[in-house]
Amino acid sequence: MAVFLSLLLILMFPFGQAVPSPGYYPSSKVASIGFNQGFRNRWGPQHQRVDQDSLTIWLDKSSGSGFKSLGPYKSGYFGAAVKLQTGYTAGVITSYYLSNSEARPGDHDEIDIEFLGTTPGKPYVLQTNVYMRGSGDGNIIGREMRFHLWFDPTQDFHNYAILWNPSEIIFFVDDVPIRRYPRKSDATFPLRPMWVYGSIWDASSWATEDGKYKADYSFQPFIGTYKNFKLGGCKDGGAASCRPPSGSPLGPSGLSSQQYAAMDWVQKNYKVYDYCRDSRRDHTLTPEC
Known part of the structure; x- marks a missing residue:
């Protein structure tokens, strides 16, 4: 009976665990901007709507x-608050x-935050990925790390961010570091x-349980909403004196012991x-492993 009640509580209250405080909040170091201040439509303009400073896109x-920043960056902190769609979003x-x-093309780099859709009753998967010189023809060497979340990402906006500088990549959720990918070699x-x-x-x-569940367009449109965009970066071709925001109170690289404890949790x-x-x-x- 005790096991049954424990399982019932988990099913009833799957979210809401208190994540340890990271003690440092890099998002507070970068001002939010409106969509039109830093981005433009890339494709599907008829499936994109800007309301004041928020952006809604749908499938x-x-x-x-899709959308794209106005220019390229060589390092920085890049974030947005995102709210995901509830219900059937598989695929x-x-x-x-x-x-x-x-x-x-055929030789590009990428750092990803991807929310993989799901079926009702199962949580979203947040996928982080890093690859370099990927061709897109099946030869990409992915470096995926996937997470569930300690909250329901369909109920409110939460902040997701990538910090990228010459020594490391850190992925943040509400300022909590969830993954650190250090530079171990140029390759x-x-x-x-x-x-x-x-x-x-x-x-x-592939998105939902390795392709087991597909997109079902009887549930369309599928919607994503973004706001509080942050582009705290050093622009390509910009001032040589530019320094990207730090992800830690310790300086240009690494995390504090409190941040590491939160990430470990x-x-x-x-x-x-x-x-x-x-x-x-x-x-x-993947020699870095």
């Missing part, structure tokens, strides 16, 4: 939508990421300028996949 059977990906795919770290993108699109072939309780721990992977291709 239906005819098209998805749908809502994203916020860095890429130079248009400038370097395993993206160093070339990238633009900031966001999109909503159909990835039925997230990874212990909410990490659901780590490419370095996947025995099916060829780890000679």
